[in-house]
Structures are given as structure tokens and as C-alpha cells.
Amino acid sequence: MLTITLPDGSTQTHEKGVSGLEIASAIGAGLAKAAVAIRVNGELWDLTRPIEKDAAIAIVTRETDEGREVLRHDAAHAMAEAVKELYPETQVTIGPAIENGFYYDFSRKEPFTPEDLEKIEKRMHEIVARDEEVVREVWDRKEAIVFFKNMGEHYKAEIIEAIPEGEPITLYRQGNFIDLCRGPHLPSTGRLGKGFKLMKLAGAYWRGDSKNEMLQRIYGTAWANEKELKHHLFVLEEATRRDHRRLGKEMDLFHIQEEAVGSIFWHAKGWTLYRILEDYIRRRLDRAGYVEVRTPELVDRSLWEQSGHWEKFREHMFTAESEERVLALKPMNCPGHVQIFRQGGKSYRDLPLRMAEFGTCHRNEPSGALHGLMRVRAFTQDDAHIFCTQDQITEETKAFCTLLLSVYKDFGYEDVVIKYADRPDLRAGDDAVWDAAEAALRAATEATGLAVSPNPGEGAFYGPKLEFVLRDAIGRDWQCGTLQVDFVLPERLNASYIGEDGEKHRPVMLHRAILGSIERFIGVLIEHYAGRLPLWLAPLQVVVTTITNDSDAYAKEVVAALQKAGLRVEADLRNEKINYKVREHSLAKVPVLLAVGNRETENRTVSIRYLGDKDQESLALDKAVVRLTSEAAAPDA
RNA sequence: GCCGCCGUAGCUCAGUGGUAGAGCGCACCCUUGGUAAGGGUGAGGUCGCGUGUUCGAUCCACGCCGGCGGCACCA
Numbered sequence: 001m002l003t004i005t006l007p008d009g010s011t012q013t014h015e016k017g018v019s020g021l022e023i024a025s026a027i028g029a030g031l032a033k034a035a036v037a038i039r040v041n042g043e044l045w046d047l048t049r050p051i052e053k054d055a056a057i058a059i060v061t062r063e064t065d066e067g068r069e070v071l072r073h074d075a076a077h078a079m080a081e082a083v084k085e086l087y088p089e090t091q092v093t094i095g096p097a098i099e100n101g102f103y104y105d106f107s108r109k110e111p112f113t114p115e116d117l118e119k120i121e122k123r124m125h126e127i128v129a130r131d132e133e134v135v136r137e138v139w140d141r142k143e144a145i146v147f148f149k150n151m152g153e154h155y156k157a158e159i160i161e162a163i164p165e166g167e168p169i170t171l172y173r174q175g176n177f178i179d180l181c182r183g184p185h186l187p188s189t190g191r192l193g194k195g196f197k198l199m200k201l202a203g204a205y206w207r208g209d210s211k212n213e214m215l216q217r218i219y220g221t222a223w224a225n226e227k228e229l230k231h232h233l234f235v236l237e238e239a240t241r242r243d244h245r246r247l248g249k250e251m252d253l254f255h256i257q258e259e260a261v262g263s264i265f266w267h268a269k270g271w272t273l274y275r276i277l278e279d280y281i282r283r284r285l286d287r288a289g290y291v292e293v294r295t296p297e298l299v300d301r302s303l304w305e306q307s308g309h310w311e312k313f314r315e316h317m318f319t320a321e322s323e324e325r326v327l328a329l330k331p332m333n334c335p336g337h338v339q340i341f342r343q344g345g346k347s348y349r350d351l352p353l354r355m356a357e358f359g360t361c362h363r364n365e366p367s368g369a370l371h372g373l374m375r376v377r378a379f380t381q382d383d384a385h386i387f388c389t390q391d392q393i394t395e396e397t398k399a400f401c402t403l404l405l406s407v408y409k410d411f412g413y414e415d416v417v418i419k420y421a422d423r424p425d426l427r428a429g430d431d432a433v434w435d436a437a438e439a440a441l442r443a444a445t446e447a448t449g450l451a452v453s454p455n456p457g458e459g460a461f462y463g464p465k466l467e468f469v470l471r472d473a474i475g476r477d478w479q480c481g482t483l484q485v486d487f488v489l490p491e492r493l494n495a496s497y498i499g500e501d502g503e504k505h506r507p508v509m510l511h512r513a514i515l516g517s518i519e520r521f522i523g524v525l526i527e528h529y530a531g532r533l534p535l536w537l538a539p540l541q542v543v544v545t546t547i548t549n550d551s552d553a554y555a556k557e558v559v560a561a562l563q564k565a566g567l568r569v570e571a572d573l574r575n576e577k578i579n580y581k582v583r584e585h586s587l588a589k590v591p592v593l594l595a596v597g598n599r600e601t602e603n604r605t606v607s608i609r610y611l612g613d614k615d616q617e618s619l620a621l622d623k624a625v626v627r628l629t630s631e632a633a634a635p636d637a
Numbered sequence: 638g639c640c641g642c643c644g645u646a647g648c649u650c651a652g653u654g655g656u657a658g659a660g661c662g663c664a665c666c667c668u669u670g671g672u673a674a675g676g677g678u679g680a681g682g683u684c685g686c687g688u689g690u691u692c693g694a695u696c697c698a699c700g701c702c703g704g705c706g707g708c709a710c711c712a
Contacts, residue, residue, distance in 0.1 A: 103707095111641065202707030203640025209709085214640050217707070245705095249648080258685090258703050316711085332712095366638050366710055367703095375711080460712090467712095482712075516712065548669040575669070583673035597671060609672065616672065 005056040020047040021187060024059045034061040036070045036191065037184045044070075046136050046184040062193075062224040072097035074134075074186045075124070075196045075222035076104050081177035082123035083218075086116075092179065093155040093206065093215055100232060101196075101221035105204050107155060112201055112216055120218070121198045131190030132175040136183060139169045144180070155206070156180050195229040196222035238474055244526040245372040251531055251589060253522075253539070254373070262370050262377030264519055269539035272568065276537055277518055278358055280634055281382045281407070288403050290354040290384055295336025297360060301326040307335040308428040308492055312461040316363045318377075333359035334486075334511055337385045338493040341507070346497035351507060352388035352396055358518070359383050373523030380518045386510040387495070390440060396510055397444035397466075397483060404481050404514045408470055410635040411525065412534070415471040418450055419479075421458035428462050429488035438464045440508075441485040460511070462488040468514075472528040480521055484511040531589045532611060535632045538568070538591045542628065544606075545572040545581045547597030554601040558594060558621060565629045586611060592628060 004012045004023060014023060020038030024031045024047070037060040038045050044060070051057075060066045076095035083090050083106060095104030106112075112120075139147070141160060148156040160169060160180060172181045174189055186192060198220045206212035223229040240246075248254050253270030256263070266274060282292065298320060304310040309317065309331065318329040330336065337355045346353070360380045369375050386396050401418075408416055420442070423434045441464050445452050452466070459465050468481030486509040490496075496504045515521035525533065535541055544558045552573050562569040572581055578595060585593050595607040595616070606624045609616035619627070 114642080200706060201641055204708050205639080214708080216640075219707080256704095261703075361712095363712080365712095368638060368708080369710060371705095379712085381712085479712080513712085520712085545672095546669095547671055550669075577668095577670050577675065578672050579670085580674055581672085586673055593672080595672065599671085607671080614672085 002051060003054045004051070005054075007056075007058045014051075016052060017050040019050055020045060020057065020059065023051075023057065027059070031059055031061070034063070034067075035059045036062045036067045036186055039066075044184050046134075046187070048134075048187045049136060049184075062191075063228075068222070068224055069097045070184060070186065071192060071195075071224065072102040072222045073181075074189070074192050075220055076102040077134075077172065077174065077177070077179055077181070077185065078124045078127050078189055078192055079120060079198070079218060079220060080104050080106075080179060081127055081174060082120045084177055086119060086123055091153055091155055094159065097222075101199065101219060103204075103217050103219045105206070105215040105217045107206075107213065107215050112218065114201070117198045117201065117218065121220075124196070124198075125194070127175065127189050128192050128194070129190070130175065131188050133188050134172055134174045134185045136185070137171045137173060139171055141165075141169045144169045144171065148180070192222075193225060195225045195227075196220055197229060197233070235474060239476075239527075242474070242527040242530045243372075244374075244523040247526050247531040248373070248523075250587075251526075251539075253526075256372070261367070262365060264373065264376060264378070270522070272539035273522060273533070273537060274518060276539075276634075277515065277521065278380075278382075280410075280636065281515065282358075283634075283636060284403065284407060285354075285356050285382075285384065288354070288399070290356040292356045292358075293337065293340055294357060295330070295333060295340065295359060297330055297362075298327045299330055299336070301328060303335055303339075304328050306492060307338075307489060308462065309335070312426060312428060316365070318362050318364050329362035330359070331361050331363045333357050333361065333381065333383045334385055334489055334509065335493060338489060338495050338509070341387055341495050342493070346387075346507075348389065348497055348499045348505070350387075351497060352386050352392050353507075354384055354386045356382075356384035373519045376517070376519055379520065381513050382515045382518060383511075383513050386512065387490075387497075387507040388510065389499075389505070390508055393440045393485065393508060393510065394444040394447045397441070398448050400483055400510070400512055401448045401450060404468055407514050408468075408481075412528065413470040413472075417469040417471070417477070418445075418452045419455040419458075419467040419469065420445060420452045420464070421455040421467055422464045424457050424459050424461060426461055427459070428492070433487045433491075434464070437485045437487045441466065441483075444485075460484050460486075462486045463511075465511075470524075472524065473530070476527075478524045480516040480524065481514045482512065482516065486511055533589070533591070535591050535628075536634045538589075540570060540588075540590055541567050541632055542569040542592040542594060543572050543585050543590045544569060544594045544596065545578070545585070547578050547595060549573070549575060550598060551596045551601045554604075555596050558596060558606060561621060561625050562628065565625050567628055567632055582609070594624065 002014050002016055004014050021032060024035040035047055038047055039058040039060055040051060040055050062071060080092045080095055087108060091107040093105040093107060095102060145157045145160050170181060170183055171178050172183060172185050198218060200219050202217045203214045204217040206215055221232055223232060252267050254267055255265050301310060313331055317331050320327050358380050360378060362378050365375060365377050388396055405416060422438055445466060455467060463484050463486040465482050465484035467479050469477050469479045471477055490506045490509055495507055497507055499505045542562055544555050546552055546555045555571050555573060559569050559571045589611060591611045593609045600606055604621050605618050606621055607616045607618050608624060
């Protein structure tokens with residue numbers, strides 16, 4: 001007999017060899033039905049696997065994160081089974097559970113078509129209906145390799161060969177389909193249910209290496225039940241609805257065209273938003289003790305050679321030639337800032353020197369990476385470099401984190417994750433320098449008291465960095481801010497200051513940005529707010545519209561009064577019904593609509609309606625001006 | 638860059654081996670209407686670019702350019 005300890009600490013006695021499913025049934029039929037796997041002494045097992053020793057267990061049910069992961073993995077297997085039934089010549093490779101679903105990579109000469117996906121999904125539902133038993137088998141590794149090779153499944157054989165000696169080789173069999181898999185899996189395919197859907201088709205390299213064969217990846221989403229699936233599909237629709245490329249067009253903010261791929265044509269409204277952001281950050285930096293500079297965009301190759309960019313960043317740089325010289329468009333502002341630092345002698349009394357620039361950088365991103373405002377080839381950073389002593393790193397890091405979090409809060413982001421990225425493989429500077437830089441950043445980070453998670457190997461080529469990731473309104477993460485400790489560039493570009501001791505010293509450079517790229521940050525903001533920007537950010541804040549043409553003169557007066565108060569306002573005097581105009585301006589996401597008709601004209605009032613509200617309010621014109629001016633103030637004002 | 642899909646009016650999209658349509662938008666006319674679409678008339682297209690097949694190509698084939706999704710890359 002075995003003693004089974006449940007998560008609440010209570011114990012049960014069972015026969016030796018009892019299965020998770022049996023234990024769940026003993027507790028209750030509902031639990032047995034919802035069960036998808038069992039945790040045995042911390043390990044995730046199949047429900048059908050016999051338990052031979054006393055154990056602490058927990059039944060994993062489908063409506064939990066772990067349960068969904070098991071379901072997703074089963075969905076991947078069901079898909080592979082369906083594909084093998086429909087297209088037997090296909091080789092299967094790997095098919096893991098991922099966030100929100102699963103994928104499976106297949107090797108097949110013929111490309112799959114969207115119609116194939118429908119067929120495969122239909123077959124998956126049939127496999128669920130068949131309720132095939134899923135059986136776990138432990139195989140000898142050599143036999144398994146031979147077995148898969150004989151089946152023509154060369155990728156599977158390769159995977160087994162890569163499994164470390166000593167680890168058990170487990171295969172799972174369902175119907176006529178057998179797959180190498182760590183498990184666990186459901187007891188039978190019927191438990192998968194109907195909460196899955198195939199989503200899209202994409203290419204993916206074998207083992208993620210672009211030198212290898214391109215496989216065909218089929219993505220699916222899978223959930224505990226149909227209701228969850230529906231909710232997920234709704235969130236996806238929401239993301240589409242918020243897409244900054246669509247909203248950018250609808251709101252007349254910007255466009256991109258093929259003659260300038262990767263660069264933005266900012267329309268008047270978009271540029272207004274851009275300037276609001278830039279002005280805001282400029283104010284924040286001024287107050288935080290930064291100076292602002294401007295450095296050249298086109299710079300001779302020799303400087304990039306000296307900085308190390310020519311060696312480490314060459315493939316991302318655009319070049320031009322003139323009078324036998326090779327020039328490059330700057331991909332970063334840092335070398336330029338060092339040139340300014342080097343002008344005139346610097347003393348320790350000048351440090352920390354915080355040098356900011358809204359510098360336009362060009363990077364030749366691969367065509368496939370371009371994406372609206374989010375990934376472009378020409379962008380402007382809210383960039384700055386803090387030249388300081390090693391002793392000042394901690395204090396500057398703390399001040400920067402405080403500033404950054406305060407800025408994010410002003411934009412409505414409260415949920416910020418910080419990551420610590422250390423030395424990458426491709427880097428400048430020797431290990432001793434990296435040791436020092438990493439230690440300095442780590443100590444400074446600890447001093448801030450903020451929670452930081454590691455991001456190994458993702459540092460910049462010249463130094464380790466902090467990455468600041470904000471979470472938007474529908475739960476997506478965006479990395480915007482960064483702080484990088486650099487001991488390399490000051491050395492390479494020969495920056496120095498005279499210390500208290502009268503000797504020359506190397507300053508440290510802290511590269512830092514809060515918004516990151518202004519273009520990208522605008523994209524993130526648009527999607528976060530679904531286009532309904534807060535009043536202080538809205539390019540057009542107020543539209544004054546007339547009920548009939550009788551009120552045109554008064555409407556113009558209202559516009560003038562608001563403009564005088566510094567509001568961004570337009571008149572809509574068109575001969576259209578008020579319903580029509582309300583609808584149009586609502587769709588255009590104008591935050592405030594002021595309607596004026598005969599009543600308002602006579603009483604010198606306005607009828608005020610906020611975007612999203614159904615009601616309106618009548619207000620004296622002078623009061624409306626005061627109120628809107630105060631509501632439109634930037635949060636740092 | 639790689640794989641898949643796509644490219645038709647300003648926008649969203651339908652369609653055909655015999656040079657093309659809808660809705661919205663736009664212009665003009667009627668309507669002056671109190672909070673999410675009032676009515677009429679009209680203008681508007683080198684069907685992404687190139688080559689080929691064909692009597693004839695927007696449609697079929699190939700190449701290129703661009704877009705979308707993913708992979709790889711990445712601030």
C-alpha cells in the first residue's frame with residue numbers, strides 16, 4: 001500500500017501502482033474529469049502512469065497554466081497525427097507548447113495551403129472524437145533511432161541522437177501515430193476537447209538556424225474549453241483593432257511608402273504628437289540636469305573604425321561616398337557625443353556631464369524586420385550619455401531609474417519590468433573591463449532597490465545594460481528604456497578628464513534612453529490607448545461644431561478663445577447634421593467635442609461632450625476654457 | 638535576408654482570358670437638422686512593375702518591387 005499526500009497535506013492510502021486518474025476519481029468525479037496530468041513529487045506525469053512509491057501529488061486540471069500547457073502539447077500531437085494521416089510523405093520534427101498555443105514544424109516539399117489547414121483542423125476534431133488512447137512507452141535509444149530512421153523520420157532520429165545519454169527515451173503512441181516526446185500527455189485524445197484552432201502558416205528554420213533547411217511551421221492556439229478559445233480570439237481581434245498602422249492611417253498621423261522603406265512620412269497630426277513627446281522629454285531632461293546637443297548624421301568612416309562600430313555594427317550601417325571618402329550615417333549618437341566631450345579640457349568638476357540629443361539614427365535593418373513605427377530604418381532616440389566617474393555610476397543609475405519610472409507613469413504605464421543583460425559573444429573590450437562594468441552596473445542596480453531579472457548575453461557590444469520593459473493595456477510587453485554602462489568607448493575614443501589629483505582619468509559613459517525610439521514609442525502609445533490618446537497628447541484636442549450655420553460666427557469665436565488658451569482646436573462648420581458630425585469626430589478619436597447652436601450662441605455657452613461619453617453638459621464659454629486648459633495640461637506641468 | 642500569403646478607385650474590398658464593380662470618402666445640388674451615418678447627381682482606375690504564353694493578359698507563367706504573418710536579426 002502507498003501513502004499519497006495531497007496538496008492540502010492530507011493523506012490517502014492506495015494500492016501500489018495506482019494511477020493519477022484513479023486518485024482523482026477517488027477524490028471526486030469532477031476532478032477526474034478536469035484532470036490532465038499529475039504532479040508526482042514535483043515531476044509532471046501522465047495520469048495513467050502507475051505510482052510505485054509513496055508520493056506527494058497534485059492533480060493538474062485543465063483550467064490552470066500547467067494544464068493548458070499539457071493540452072497545448074497534446075494539440076500539437078493531434079495536429080502531427082492529422083498531418084501524417086493526410087500527408088504521409090511529411091516528416092515531423094518538433095512541436096512544443098508555446099504561449100497561448102502550440103506549433104509543429106514539418107518537413108514537406110509541397111507547401112501547405114490555408115485550405116490544408118482547414119482539412120488538418122477538421123481531421124484533428126475527428127481524432128478527438130475517436131478518443132484514441134495515448135500510451136507512454138520507454139524505448140532503448142538505439143532501437144528508437146533505428147525505428148525512426150526506418151520510418152523515414154530523419155529529424156526525429158537526429159533529435160534522439162542529441163538527447164544526453166542516460167536520459168530515458170519516451171515515445172507516445174496514439175492511434176497509428178507515434179512520436180518522441182518527454183510528455184506528459186492526456187490519457188486519450190478525447191480529453192483535448194474543442195478549444196483549439198489552427199492559426200497560421202510560417203516558415204521556420206530547423207533548430208532556428210538560418211543555415212538549415214526551412215521547415216513549414218503550423219501555429220495553433222489551444223485552450224481549456226471553447227469559451228477560453230473565444231476569449232483569446234477576441235483579444236487577438238482587439239490587437240488588430242489597436243494596430244498602430246491601421247490607426248495611424250485612420251487618424252492621419254503618418255504613412256510609409258516604397259521609395260523610403262523603413263522611414264516615416266509624418267503627417268501634420270502625427271508630427272504634432274511627435275513634438276509633444278519631444279517637448280515633454282526635453283522639459284524632463286532639462287530639470288534633471290541634462291544639456292542638449294546636436295551632432296552630425298554623416299560622419300567619416302575613420303571615426304566609426306575608431307569607435308568599433310565599423311567592426312561590430314558594419315552590416316547595419318548606411319554609407320555614402322564623397323571625394324574619395326567613405327562616410328556613414330550614424331547608427332548611434334555616442335561617438336558624436338564623445339567628440340563634444342573632448343572639446344576643451346574637462347575637469348572632475350564637470351562630471352557628471354549629462355549630454356542629451358534627439359538624434360536621428362539610421363540602421364539598415366533586414367527588410368523582413370521592418371514593422372510600421374515599431375521597427376524602422378530611420379529613427380530618433382531620446383538619447384543621452386552621462387559622462388561620470390566610476391563612483392558616480394550608482395547615483396546616476398538611481399536618478400535615471402527614478403526619472404524613467406516617473407516618465408512612464410505620466411504616459412499611463414505603471415507596470416514596468418527591468419532586465420539585466422550581460423556580455424554578448426560579439427563584443428569590444430577585454431574580459432577584465434567587462435567584469436568591472438558588469439559589477440558596477442549590478443551594484444548600482446541593487447542600490448535602486450528595484451526588482452531585476454537576468455537576460456544573459458544580451459548586452460550591447462560595448463557594455464552591459466538594463467532594459468526597461470513596460471506592459472500595455474492588453475498585456476503585451478515593450479522594451480523601451482535602456483541604461484548601458486560603457487568602459488570601452490571612452491577608451492577607444494580617448495576621452496579624459498583631469499581628476500582632483502591633477503592626473504588624467506577615463507570617464508565612464510552611461511548610454512541611456514527612456515522612450516527609446518520616439519517613432520516606436522508613438523506606436524506603442526497608439527496601441528496602448530487604442531488611438532484614444534489622453535487630452536495632453538491628442539494632436540487635435542477639441543472640435544467646435546455647429547448645429548446650424550446660424551452659429552458659425554459664434555463657433556469661430558469659441559475656437560479663437562480656445563486657441564488663445566493654447567489648445568489644439570478646429571472648427572467644423574459643415575452643413576451636416578449634428579449626428580453625422582458627432583459620429584465622424586468620435587471615430588476620429590477627438591477627445592472633446594463642443595457643439596454650439598442657437599441656445600449656446602444666445603447664452604454664450606458651449607455644449608461639451610467627451611469622447612466615449614453619451615451625455616453632454618452645458619457650460620459657460622469662459623468656464624469651459626478654464627476647465628479644458630487645466631485638463632489638457634501635461635502631467636509634469 | 639529566408640518561408641508562406643497578398644498587391645484592383647483616396648480607403649476597405651468584390652470580380653472576369655475579350656481593357657472593371659460595390660460601400661465609404663471626395664465634388665456639386667437639395668436639406669438648417671440638438672449629440673454615432675438625411676437625399677440626389679457626378680468625378681475618379683496604366684488592375685504594383687517587367688518579360689513571356691496567347692489573336693487578345695488585370696486574370697496564366699517567370700522575374701523584380703512592395704505589403705502582411707512568422708523565422709532569423711535587433712534597439
